[in-house]
Amino acid sequence: MTAALLPAAVALPARRGVGLARVVHSEWAKSWGLRSTRWAVATTIALTAVLAAMTGFDSLVGADGYGHSLAYLAGGGLLFAQLPLLVHGVLTGAGEFSTGSATTTLAAVPRRTVALLAKVITVAATAAVTSIAALAGAVALARISPLGQDLALAVDDGYSVRILGGGAAAMTLLAVLALGVGMAVRRPVIAIALMFGLGLSELALMGADGLAQWLPGHALVTVTALPDFLDLVASMGETVVGPWASLGVLALWALLAVTLAAVRLRRSDV
């Protein structure tokens, strides 16, 4: 052997194995190594904050129309700001298959449930952190906007916590739903179209009948609504799913999508 092409391997682990923690670590690095992830996160934060700031210039309606609530104004942009996160979720799932990298991922992590679970954790963590940052930015910008002086953020008003916490939770669940759809469908364009439909269906069906409340897009709208609006909708007699329950409905949708993804991942070839 003249040329030593193979040096003795260094830095191999003392403890062999592919545990969930290691795979999550890997997925986290994979995700942030992509430009699309950084764009999706930045766009969601910017959209939420800028929409809140722009609403803060609304002199037509005034602080009254926003229930004097800083949280309500801050959460107003989430319906649109969710879109980049939905794309991110879909691409995290479907991108593996459209680029062929699933081969590498699943050869390294043959236990498919572990591979999927690591992705769910990564996307959920990314979406949660992004949503919290987006809402914090929105609150900060809204506070210094013209309307800001007449708005308040009260923890004990019964709905500020619901709007901010529930809003972040809904965004997180929607991103996980998008991941599941992407992983199950495996084609980015089809999965994105499906997700936009599911995420925005609420707009088209709002008030039409009781159907919309069983769709995943309902949660984001109801958890970020003011009590007056919820009371009004409830008085129309069609809506039985309240804001917290609608998060549960969304969670079931996410669970269904992730389950379908798991079944496809285990059953079919890569």
Added chain:
Amino acid sequence: MIEVTDLTKRYGSTTAVDGLTFTVRPGAVTGFLGPNGAGKSTTMRMIVGLARPSAGSTRVNGSRYAELRAPLQEVGVMLDGRSVHPGRTAYGHLMALARTHGIGRARVLQVIELAGLGSVARRRVGGYSLGMAQRLGIAAALLGDPPTLILDEPVNGLDPDGVMWIRNLLRELADDGRTVFLSSHLMHELAECADRVVVIGQGRLLADDDLDTVMARSARSGVVRVRSTDSARLAGAARGVGATVRAVGTDVLEISGLSAEAVGAAAAELGIAVLELSTVAGTLEEAYLDLTAGAVEYRSGATTGSGR
């Protein structure tokens, strides 16, 4: 060590892999040869658990692939040079892969150097040439320092330097006692670097033997080629003792059924001057064409039946 037992894969009514059984042993380079569509890639995908067999089983280092505790440290896999997300850098790709097994950064840098990717490791893979993508695939396969390597067409797209490099690398891996299994449609490539060959056609096993044995089995193997001053008389004499003779050009004969010694002695007896005398060794190309003659799925219609 790779064990394939009665492996079958059907897609609807097509049978891609049909009852394959073979073993790939450590300490040797084993070539996996077959025409396009013969089922080579499908077989490799089943070995690493990416495709589910319709019947039969595969084992790597004694275990089912899905049951390996640390797959990257057992089997290095390169299935397709393009199985990397184009938006990732080589470094990022290898780092993410390393993290699934707790492999350190130092090993990632080591395989980057080893594969000659040092200068491009921070560039995104989407901009890589096929040769660079292949080198990245090999770097990824070596990451866990595995005792078994499965490489699908590793030579594809490499420049001559790269071809030499991988040939030496495979030899070194085999000499180190590792199992090296690589597919190729470039037969001369395998003839240069393989110790053993597994040949398949239409999903069926055609040969599983030492390279030399497979080559010797070629129909042309053992043919004696002779250039003399009187081909016609020599041909007559050879036919007279039951040999098969084929004239090549005006003064060259190819004789099968007689040894070179016998042909030389016969020529001397007849007083014919022998200008050249040699035994034709079978080549892997010929052995392969003989073996796959009945098993080629796509044969160009224009060449079928057209004599030379």
